[in-house]
Amino acid sequence: MPDSWIDLPQDTEFGLATLPYGVYDTGPGDDRGTRIGVAVGSHVLDLGAAALTAGSPHADLLRTPNLDALLAAGRPVWDRVRADLADWLTDPAREEALRPHLVDRASVRLHLPFTVADYVDFYASEHHATNVGRIFRPDQEPLTPNWKHLPIGYHGRSGTIVVSGTDIVRPTGQRKPPTEPSPVFGPSVRLDIEAEVGFVVGTPSPMGGRVGVDGFADHVFGVFLLNDWSSRDLQAWEYVPLGPFLGKSFATSVSPWVVPLAALEAARVEQPAQDPEPLPYLRGTQPWGLDLRLEVRLNGHVVSRPPFSQMYWTAAQQLAHMTVNGASLRTGDVYASGTVSGPEVGQRGCFLELTWSGKEPLRLPDGTERTFLEDGDEVTITATAPGPDGTLVHFGEVSGRILPAV
Template sequence: MTSPLDLPADHPFGPHHLPYGAISPSGDAAGVRLGVRVGDHALDLRAAAAGTPWAAALRGPTLNPFLELGPQAWAGLRGWLQERLVDEAGRDQLGAHLHPLDRVEVHLPFEVRDYVDFYASEQHATNVGRIFRPDGAALTPNWKHLPIGYHGRSSTVVVSGTDVVRPTGQRKGKDDPAPVFGPSVRLDIEAELGFVVGGSTPVGSRVEVDGALDHLFGVALFNDWSARDIQAWEYVPLGPFLGKSFASSIAAWITPMAALDAARVPLPVQDPEPLPYLRGSPGSVFGLDVTMEVAINGTVVSRPPYRELYWSPTQMLAHLTVNGAALTSGDLFASGTTSGPQKDTRGSLLELTWSGAEPLTLDDGTTRTFLEDGDTVTITATAPGPEGTVVGLAEVSGTIRPAR
């Protein structure tokens, strides 16, 4: 009899991947528990890893205790799972703890302790600069000297599949005599990668670029929903606030950084050379060859290439902590919108429609400048895996519901 764990070598969720999530199987009263996706099934980690050195950290409903154990434990559990998945007896042992994906509910797999969003795509920053400062420099003077970011709201990070309610707030168009209050009329997407942090650090310390990988547990597709009209009115002089804090969606399965070793690529040339604390040794600064696909109601509207990003995730983490800011296991930081040089590689509607001047046409014949109620946005991605395999990052999806 064929086992669900007998997967073809090129399966995007095979043993070379093994993303982590949180599940509650249908009809099971035991509640939410951690899982690992293998093919089209979820492996119950609470049961499968009982008696292992990591069992205590895997008993709860979130990854946070396991994140705190650090890179040696992360590698140990991953190796233990991979060894059993390539061994017939090991597969039989794990097979008793499998649940089909269509019979489990997924949950946010970690408690988001803090959340920072960066602005690391030169193409995105340039496009936004050209839209909002057509007569000035596209990039601000500091952009190539440091990874720019802002603190977001961790409590409104939601798991993929959660509906997003259209936000309400103040907005003021350039021709409006005074601000008005109401639902956002320029609701947008931002195609990003989110990075999950493990290993707490004390206040007053900092993480060097060369040590950043010891705190980078994994990545997940991320959609930082943005109300551009609310954002435009509020962001001067302190930056994004209510235009961003209403919801950010993250995929239900976290891809371990180790699964993306084969996807590492050189960064674009950084000129001027960053200050010493952002340089790192060879190999510690890198990009990721992840290609995303953004669809609205089933129509693919963009394929943003993450490999184009200017700043490495290790540089982002080093900059985040250089002032002595502490890390906590379960912290999350995101890359900012991923955009490439061609129009069909832009990662936001602001850029794809050039602030509404160039509407998109969907497959059903309707057009969009920004999102309408009922629209479903789905972001998927792939990356090269070891020995010619493919890593398929879990999708992040959400549907817009009317303002309340």
């Protein structure tokens, strides 16, 4: 890839191999409102203004307050805009015209990058599902009989998806401690995270139709990090006989930068072997495992490094399963991988696993211990993936700090 006229150190967080999309303003008093930006090095490029200056035929799509119109435009436009971006940022003849549209990334205020339509969360890590099964059903098989036949998921609450940096108020609700004869009401005492990867749909599909595994790249625009905050005590009491509800719906945090699917070609890998072989609608001709390496920090201390390449079900299979019954896709639909966990203790993607449901407290470098999250705790999830020619694709971060219950 040619060099950019922007000074990009070799270890820059957002190089030309990434070029993620976000939505920003420059803070109070910015009368232009929110607009689409592309992160490049320590800068953000005002994409709409740059497209207008460069005479792009897609300038109207890009001079909008969020990514909605670009998402809906479809794969050919996504690819053209990304190719144009690379050309603009590597052509020295464009520097004079485009440099005025760069702002310091540290000075911008980032927003939710698109309008969230529906939200589905999956349960696709065999290591996570096995650990959870062993914790809650120690005398039974850890995996439920259907787990290796279909990607299990639940329909979540899109209205409480928030951008990274949003404080999370400790949820309150019913819980039933084992020592109590009946449920009690109050703040959750087993507040947890789930380190996940999110996917956003661009191209919709009609109700009654299906999207096959090989249709994944035609419908999914990009990838981001996601923290599915979870109240384990509320969840345990409400979980039978249906699924997650108040234990999950209070907040889900997402990273502000959406990495285009096209940036992850070098990160594609074969997924783990699937046995038994999935039904035909869950089979594809191309590998869609992704070699993403996550890192989870609690109050600045690394507590886990989950490997996304170990996920049993791929995002392409999840999309196929999500639509096989004829459910439609809408622009802005979000679906998440489920907790990312690996085979090692230091690769577990939630505190339920890391502390074995609180029985094995996690000791931090400052000498304190955690079983679940305390008020004031801040969790940050980051990730990288291999890029072309030895580069790294960075995803930025998703973070949130716990506030006391109200």
